[in-house]
Amino acid sequence: MRLLINLAIAIAVAVIVGFGSAALVLDRERLFGAVTRGAWTAWPDTGSPDADPYTAAMLARTGEVPLGAGEGLAFSAEADGAGARLSGSCTYRISGQTPPARLWTLTVYDADGHLMDNPAHRTAFHSREVLRHEDGSFTISVSRAAQPGNWLPVTTTEGIRLILRLYDTPLAGGARVGAVVMPALEKAGCP
Protein backbone atom coordinates (compact mmCIF):
# COMPACT_ATOMS: atom_id res chain seq x y z
CA MET A 1 0.00 0.00 0.00
CA ARG A 2 2.75 2.36 1.08
CA LEU A 3 4.67 1.51 -2.12
CA LEU A 4 1.63 2.27 -4.28
CA ILE A 5 1.15 5.65 -2.66
CA ASN A 6 4.83 6.50 -3.11
CA LEU A 7 4.73 5.41 -6.75
CA ALA A 8 1.64 7.50 -7.34
CA ILE A 9 3.38 10.51 -5.78
CA ALA A 10 6.49 9.97 -7.94
CA ILE A 11 4.46 9.65 -11.15
CA ALA A 12 2.34 12.69 -10.31
CA VAL A 13 5.49 14.75 -9.63
CA ALA A 14 7.08 13.54 -12.88
CA VAL A 15 4.01 14.35 -14.99
CA ILE A 16 3.42 17.77 -13.43
CA VAL A 17 7.09 18.78 -13.54
CA GLY A 18 7.71 17.34 -17.02
CA PHE A 19 4.69 18.62 -18.93
CA GLY A 20 4.26 21.72 -16.78
CA SER A 21 7.81 22.94 -17.32
CA ALA A 22 7.64 22.18 -21.06
CA ALA A 23 4.38 24.13 -21.41
CA LEU A 24 5.74 26.98 -19.30
CA VAL A 25 8.91 27.28 -21.35
CA LEU A 26 7.04 27.20 -24.68
CA ASP A 27 4.44 29.72 -23.58
CA ARG A 28 7.04 32.19 -22.48
CA GLU A 29 9.35 33.93 -24.85
CA ARG A 30 12.12 31.79 -26.21
CA LEU A 31 14.92 31.58 -23.71
CA PHE A 32 18.03 31.02 -25.75
CA GLY A 33 19.89 33.11 -28.26
CA ALA A 34 17.90 36.29 -27.64
CA VAL A 35 19.62 39.55 -28.55
CA THR A 36 18.03 42.58 -26.92
CA ARG A 37 18.68 46.16 -28.00
CA GLY A 38 16.52 48.66 -26.15
CA ALA A 39 12.90 47.61 -26.44
CA TRP A 40 13.66 45.22 -29.30
CA THR A 41 14.55 41.54 -29.16
CA ALA A 42 15.70 39.32 -32.00
CA TRP A 43 16.53 35.63 -32.18
CA PRO A 44 19.18 35.42 -34.91
CA ASP A 45 19.53 31.63 -34.56
CA THR A 46 15.83 31.03 -35.34
CA GLY A 47 16.49 31.26 -39.04
CA SER A 48 19.59 29.08 -39.10
CA PRO A 49 20.04 25.32 -39.20
CA ASP A 50 21.48 25.39 -35.66
CA ALA A 51 18.29 26.60 -34.00
CA ASP A 52 17.96 25.05 -30.54
CA PRO A 53 15.30 22.38 -29.80
CA TYR A 54 13.17 24.89 -27.89
CA THR A 55 12.98 27.13 -30.93
CA ALA A 56 12.10 24.16 -33.14
CA ALA A 57 9.34 23.15 -30.72
CA MET A 58 8.05 26.71 -30.51
CA LEU A 59 7.96 27.04 -34.32
CA ALA A 60 6.11 23.72 -34.67
CA ARG A 61 3.57 24.76 -32.08
CA THR A 62 2.81 28.22 -33.44
CA GLY A 63 3.23 27.41 -37.14
CA GLU A 64 5.39 30.48 -37.64
CA VAL A 65 7.87 30.57 -40.49
CA PRO A 66 11.01 32.38 -39.39
CA LEU A 67 13.11 34.64 -41.59
CA GLY A 68 16.13 32.73 -42.83
CA ALA A 69 19.55 34.16 -42.02
CA GLY A 70 20.01 34.97 -45.71
CA GLU A 71 16.71 36.82 -45.86
CA GLY A 72 16.79 39.12 -42.89
CA LEU A 73 16.29 39.51 -39.17
CA ALA A 74 13.11 40.28 -37.23
CA PHE A 75 13.13 42.36 -34.06
CA SER A 76 10.04 42.18 -31.91
CA ALA A 77 8.86 44.45 -29.08
CA GLU A 78 6.15 43.75 -26.52
CA ALA A 79 7.25 46.44 -24.06
CA ASP A 80 8.34 50.05 -24.47
CA GLY A 81 11.81 51.39 -23.78
CA ALA A 82 10.91 51.85 -20.10
CA GLY A 83 9.89 48.21 -19.78
CA ALA A 84 6.11 48.69 -19.56
CA ARG A 85 4.04 46.29 -21.65
CA LEU A 86 2.72 47.78 -24.88
CA SER A 87 -1.00 48.45 -24.74
CA GLY A 88 -3.34 49.37 -27.56
CA SER A 89 -4.90 52.09 -25.46
CA CYS A 90 -1.64 54.09 -25.28
CA THR A 91 0.14 56.10 -27.94
CA TYR A 92 3.75 55.21 -28.77
CA ARG A 93 6.40 56.91 -30.80
CA ILE A 94 9.05 54.92 -32.64
CA SER A 95 11.80 57.27 -33.66
CA GLY A 96 15.38 57.34 -34.84
CA GLN A 97 17.23 55.18 -37.31
CA THR A 98 17.21 51.50 -38.11
CA PRO A 99 20.34 49.35 -38.43
CA PRO A 100 21.67 48.99 -41.98
CA ALA A 101 19.29 47.03 -44.18
CA ARG A 102 18.21 47.27 -47.80
CA LEU A 103 14.60 47.28 -46.73
CA TRP A 104 12.69 47.24 -43.49
CA THR A 105 9.05 46.91 -42.51
CA LEU A 106 7.35 47.72 -39.22
CA THR A 107 4.15 45.78 -38.50
CA VAL A 108 1.78 45.92 -35.55
CA TYR A 109 -0.09 42.83 -34.31
CA ASP A 110 -2.66 42.39 -31.55
CA ALA A 111 -2.04 40.25 -28.48
CA ASP A 112 -2.99 37.07 -30.41
CA GLY A 113 -0.61 37.84 -33.24
CA HIS A 114 -3.24 38.97 -35.74
CA LEU A 115 -3.26 42.02 -37.95
CA MET A 116 -5.89 44.60 -37.03
CA ASP A 117 -8.47 45.80 -39.53
CA ASN A 118 -8.75 49.59 -39.56
CA PRO A 119 -10.31 52.27 -41.73
CA ALA A 120 -6.90 53.53 -42.85
CA HIS A 121 -6.09 50.03 -44.26
CA ARG A 122 -2.65 50.20 -42.78
CA THR A 123 -1.04 47.36 -40.88
CA ALA A 124 2.58 48.17 -41.61
CA PHE A 125 5.09 50.76 -42.78
CA HIS A 126 8.05 50.06 -45.00
CA SER A 127 11.29 51.96 -45.31
CA ARG A 128 10.49 53.52 -48.67
CA GLU A 129 7.11 54.98 -47.87
CA VAL A 130 7.83 56.29 -44.37
CA LEU A 131 7.99 60.08 -44.11
CA ARG A 132 11.41 61.13 -42.86
CA HIS A 133 12.91 64.14 -41.11
CA GLU A 134 15.59 66.13 -42.87
CA ASP A 135 18.37 64.08 -41.28
CA GLY A 136 16.89 60.82 -42.57
CA SER A 137 15.47 59.73 -39.24
CA PHE A 138 11.76 59.00 -38.89
CA THR A 139 8.98 58.98 -36.32
CA ILE A 140 6.10 56.51 -36.46
CA SER A 141 3.15 56.95 -34.09
CA VAL A 142 1.30 53.83 -32.94
CA SER A 143 -2.11 54.83 -31.63
CA ARG A 144 -5.83 54.23 -31.70
CA ALA A 145 -6.42 57.88 -32.53
CA ALA A 146 -5.32 59.39 -35.85
CA GLN A 147 -1.87 61.00 -35.64
CA PRO A 148 -0.08 63.48 -37.89
CA GLY A 149 2.82 62.09 -39.93
CA ASN A 150 3.37 58.34 -39.98
CA TRP A 151 0.38 56.81 -38.20
CA LEU A 152 0.28 53.09 -37.56
CA PRO A 153 -3.27 52.48 -36.30
CA VAL A 154 -4.29 49.91 -33.70
CA THR A 155 -7.86 48.96 -32.81
CA THR A 156 -7.38 46.99 -29.62
CA THR A 157 -7.16 48.13 -26.02
CA GLU A 158 -5.24 44.99 -25.07
CA GLY A 159 -1.60 44.22 -25.58
CA ILE A 160 0.09 44.80 -28.92
CA ARG A 161 3.30 43.55 -30.47
CA LEU A 162 5.51 45.40 -32.91
CA ILE A 163 7.81 43.59 -35.32
CA LEU A 164 10.57 45.40 -37.18
CA ARG A 165 11.88 43.23 -39.99
CA LEU A 166 15.22 44.09 -41.53
CA TYR A 167 15.60 42.52 -44.95
CA ASP A 168 18.99 41.83 -46.47
CA THR A 169 20.89 43.10 -43.48
CA PRO A 170 24.47 42.36 -42.49
CA LEU A 171 23.14 41.68 -38.98
CA ALA A 172 21.35 38.49 -39.94
CA GLY A 173 22.98 35.15 -39.45
CA GLY A 174 24.82 35.07 -36.19
CA ALA A 175 26.36 37.11 -33.45
CA ARG A 176 27.12 40.12 -35.59
CA VAL A 177 24.37 42.19 -33.99
CA GLY A 178 26.97 43.84 -31.76
CA ALA A 179 26.35 47.48 -30.96
CA VAL A 180 23.55 48.23 -33.38
CA VAL A 181 21.29 51.13 -32.54
CA MET A 182 17.59 50.41 -32.80
CA PRO A 183 14.91 53.09 -33.01
CA ALA A 184 13.64 54.32 -29.65
CA LEU A 185 10.18 53.13 -28.57
CA GLU A 186 8.61 55.56 -26.13
CA LYS A 187 5.18 55.96 -24.62
CA ALA A 188 3.74 59.32 -25.60
CA GLY A 189 0.71 59.07 -23.34
CA CYS A 190 -2.27 57.04 -22.28
CA PRO A 191 -5.72 58.58 -22.32
Add this chain to the structure above:
Amino acid sequence: MTRFARRNGIRTLLYILGGLLLGGIIHIAVILLLPDFANRDAWTSLGRFGPDGAFHRLPMSEPGTEPLPYLDPQMAYAACRFSLDDGPIRIKATMPEDFWSIAVFNRRGSNVYSLNDRSAERADIDLVIATPVQMAQLRENPIAALDQSIVIEVPITRGFALIRSFVADPTLVGRAEALLGAASCSAELPSDDTPPAADPGEKP
Protein backbone atom coordinates in the same frame (compact mmCIF):
# COMPACT_ATOMS: atom_id res chain seq x y z
CA MET B 1 8.56 10.67 15.37
CA THR B 2 9.25 6.97 15.50
CA ARG B 3 12.13 5.48 13.55
CA PHE B 4 9.54 3.69 11.37
CA ALA B 5 7.75 6.89 10.43
CA ARG B 6 11.06 8.65 9.71
CA ARG B 7 12.17 5.85 7.40
CA ASN B 8 8.85 6.11 5.55
CA GLY B 9 9.30 9.85 5.20
CA ILE B 10 12.76 9.43 3.72
CA ARG B 11 11.44 6.82 1.34
CA THR B 12 8.66 9.16 0.15
CA LEU B 13 11.27 11.88 -0.34
CA LEU B 14 13.31 9.53 -2.51
CA TYR B 15 10.25 8.78 -4.60
CA ILE B 16 9.63 12.51 -5.05
CA LEU B 17 13.25 12.91 -6.11
CA GLY B 18 12.81 10.08 -8.59
CA GLY B 19 9.66 11.80 -9.82
CA LEU B 20 11.62 15.03 -10.40
CA LEU B 21 14.26 13.17 -12.41
CA LEU B 22 11.58 11.46 -14.47
CA GLY B 23 9.94 14.87 -14.92
CA GLY B 24 13.17 16.17 -16.40
CA ILE B 25 13.24 13.30 -18.86
CA ILE B 26 9.59 13.96 -19.80
CA HIS B 27 10.42 17.65 -20.33
CA ILE B 28 13.24 16.83 -22.75
CA ALA B 29 11.12 14.22 -24.56
CA VAL B 30 8.20 16.65 -24.96
CA ILE B 31 10.43 19.39 -26.38
CA LEU B 32 12.23 17.06 -28.79
CA LEU B 33 9.16 15.14 -29.97
CA LEU B 34 6.69 18.03 -30.16
CA PRO B 35 7.61 19.03 -33.75
CA ASP B 36 6.74 15.52 -34.94
CA PHE B 37 3.28 15.60 -33.37
CA ALA B 38 2.32 19.23 -33.92
CA ASN B 39 -0.74 19.67 -36.12
CA ARG B 40 -0.72 23.44 -36.49
CA ASP B 41 2.84 23.67 -37.76
CA ALA B 42 3.79 25.44 -40.97
CA TRP B 43 4.10 22.20 -42.97
CA THR B 44 0.54 21.14 -42.08
CA SER B 45 -0.86 24.64 -42.66
CA LEU B 46 0.75 24.83 -46.11
CA GLY B 47 -0.90 21.53 -47.08
CA ARG B 48 -4.21 23.41 -47.17
CA PHE B 49 -3.16 25.39 -50.22
CA GLY B 50 -2.82 22.52 -52.66
CA PRO B 51 -0.94 19.34 -53.54
CA ASP B 52 2.76 18.86 -52.85
CA GLY B 53 5.37 19.35 -55.54
CA ALA B 54 4.09 22.68 -56.82
CA PHE B 55 4.18 26.30 -55.72
CA HIS B 56 0.99 27.72 -54.33
CA ARG B 57 0.47 31.41 -53.84
CA LEU B 58 -0.54 32.31 -50.31
CA PRO B 59 -3.22 34.97 -50.05
CA MET B 60 -1.84 38.37 -49.08
CA SER B 61 -1.64 38.76 -45.31
CA GLU B 62 -4.57 40.97 -44.40
CA PRO B 63 -6.56 41.31 -41.19
CA GLY B 64 -8.64 38.15 -40.86
CA THR B 65 -7.01 36.27 -43.75
CA GLU B 66 -3.50 35.53 -42.57
CA PRO B 67 -2.37 32.28 -44.18
CA LEU B 68 0.33 31.71 -41.54
CA PRO B 69 0.92 33.51 -38.25
CA TYR B 70 3.25 36.51 -38.21
CA LEU B 71 3.76 36.92 -41.93
CA ASP B 72 4.82 40.32 -43.18
CA PRO B 73 1.81 42.00 -44.86
CA GLN B 74 4.21 43.85 -47.19
CA MET B 75 5.31 40.61 -48.84
CA ALA B 76 3.66 38.28 -51.33
CA TYR B 77 4.34 34.62 -50.63
CA ALA B 78 4.39 31.33 -52.47
CA ALA B 79 5.19 27.99 -50.89
CA CYS B 80 5.98 24.50 -52.19
CA ARG B 81 6.05 21.34 -50.12
CA PHE B 82 8.50 18.91 -51.69
CA SER B 83 9.99 15.48 -51.26
CA LEU B 84 13.48 14.49 -52.40
CA ASP B 85 12.68 10.77 -52.34
CA ASP B 86 12.35 10.62 -56.14
CA GLY B 87 15.38 12.77 -56.91
CA PRO B 88 16.47 16.38 -56.62
CA ILE B 89 13.96 19.14 -57.29
CA ARG B 90 14.47 22.31 -59.26
CA ILE B 91 12.85 25.61 -58.36
CA LYS B 92 12.47 28.10 -61.17
CA ALA B 93 10.80 31.47 -60.94
CA THR B 94 11.04 34.83 -62.60
CA MET B 95 11.02 37.50 -59.95
CA PRO B 96 10.25 41.22 -59.80
CA GLU B 97 13.13 43.69 -59.78
CA ASP B 98 12.57 44.48 -56.13
CA PHE B 99 13.60 42.56 -53.03
CA TRP B 100 12.81 38.87 -52.93
CA SER B 101 14.11 35.98 -50.93
CA ILE B 102 13.66 32.24 -50.78
CA ALA B 103 14.08 29.97 -47.78
CA VAL B 104 14.08 26.18 -47.49
CA PHE B 105 12.70 24.58 -44.34
CA ASN B 106 12.71 21.00 -43.14
CA ARG B 107 9.55 19.05 -42.34
CA ARG B 108 9.61 20.42 -38.79
CA GLY B 109 9.70 24.04 -39.91
CA SER B 110 13.35 24.81 -39.14
CA ASN B 111 15.28 26.79 -41.70
CA VAL B 112 17.99 24.92 -43.60
CA TYR B 113 18.84 27.38 -46.38
CA SER B 114 18.03 30.93 -47.40
CA LEU B 115 18.99 33.38 -50.09
CA ASN B 116 17.95 36.84 -51.26
CA ASP B 117 18.02 38.54 -54.64
CA ARG B 118 21.23 40.41 -53.84
CA SER B 119 23.15 37.34 -52.67
CA ALA B 120 21.79 35.35 -55.63
CA GLU B 121 23.21 38.06 -57.94
CA ARG B 122 20.48 37.45 -60.48
CA ALA B 123 16.89 38.43 -61.11
CA ASP B 124 15.38 34.97 -61.30
CA ILE B 125 15.37 31.92 -59.10
CA ASP B 126 17.00 28.76 -60.41
CA LEU B 127 17.68 26.56 -57.44
CA VAL B 128 18.32 22.81 -57.36
CA ILE B 129 17.78 21.10 -54.01
CA ALA B 130 19.47 17.76 -53.48
CA THR B 131 20.28 15.37 -50.67
CA PRO B 132 23.99 14.65 -50.07
CA VAL B 133 23.72 11.38 -52.04
CA GLN B 134 22.00 13.05 -54.98
CA MET B 135 24.58 15.84 -54.80
CA ALA B 136 27.39 13.30 -55.16
CA GLN B 137 25.63 11.83 -58.20
CA LEU B 138 25.22 15.29 -59.73
CA ARG B 139 28.93 15.94 -59.21
CA GLU B 140 29.83 12.68 -60.92
CA ASN B 141 27.45 13.16 -63.84
CA PRO B 142 26.99 16.90 -64.18
CA ILE B 143 23.94 18.04 -66.13
CA ALA B 144 24.90 20.79 -68.54
CA ALA B 145 21.51 22.43 -68.33
CA LEU B 146 22.08 23.03 -64.63
CA ASP B 147 25.30 25.00 -65.17
CA GLN B 148 23.61 28.23 -64.29
CA SER B 149 21.59 26.83 -61.40
CA ILE B 150 22.43 27.28 -57.76
CA VAL B 151 22.71 23.72 -56.47
CA ILE B 152 22.34 23.26 -52.74
CA GLU B 153 22.76 20.20 -50.58
CA VAL B 154 20.34 19.81 -47.68
CA PRO B 155 20.27 17.07 -45.05
CA ILE B 156 16.50 16.52 -45.45
CA THR B 157 14.19 14.42 -47.61
CA ARG B 158 10.98 16.36 -47.05
CA GLY B 159 10.48 20.04 -46.53
CA PHE B 160 9.08 23.19 -48.01
CA ALA B 161 10.36 26.24 -49.83
CA LEU B 162 8.92 29.70 -49.27
CA ILE B 163 9.43 32.64 -51.64
CA ARG B 164 8.91 36.16 -50.30
CA SER B 165 8.49 38.99 -52.75
CA PHE B 166 8.34 42.58 -51.56
CA VAL B 167 5.23 44.50 -52.59
CA ALA B 168 5.97 48.20 -52.21
CA ASP B 169 2.38 49.28 -52.74
CA PRO B 170 -0.98 47.61 -53.44
CA THR B 171 -0.86 48.34 -57.18
CA LEU B 172 2.08 45.93 -57.49
CA VAL B 173 0.30 42.99 -55.87
CA GLY B 174 -1.07 41.71 -59.18
CA ARG B 175 2.33 41.51 -60.85
CA ALA B 176 3.96 39.85 -57.84
CA GLU B 177 1.16 37.31 -57.62
CA ALA B 178 1.32 36.55 -61.35
CA LEU B 179 5.07 35.90 -61.13
CA LEU B 180 4.73 33.81 -57.98
CA GLY B 181 1.89 31.85 -59.54
CA ALA B 182 4.20 30.88 -62.40
CA ALA B 183 6.97 29.63 -60.11
CA SER B 184 7.78 25.97 -60.57
CA CYS B 185 9.02 23.40 -58.11
CA SER B 186 9.54 20.33 -60.22
CA ALA B 187 11.18 16.98 -59.72
CA GLU B 188 12.06 16.69 -63.40
CA LEU B 189 15.61 17.70 -64.09
CA PRO B 190 16.60 18.20 -67.71
CA SER B 191 18.58 15.23 -68.98
CA ASP B 192 22.15 15.78 -70.08
CA ASP B 193 21.66 15.51 -73.83
CA THR B 194 18.86 18.04 -74.23
CA PRO B 195 19.92 21.66 -74.67
CA PRO B 196 18.88 23.99 -71.86
CA ALA B 197 15.33 25.19 -72.37
CA ALA B 198 15.06 28.83 -73.30
CA ASP B 199 13.71 30.80 -70.39
CA PRO B 200 11.28 33.46 -71.66
CA GLY B 201 11.76 35.54 -68.54
CA GLU B 202 15.54 35.60 -68.71
CA LYS B 203 17.17 38.90 -69.45
CA PRO B 204 19.85 39.08 -72.15
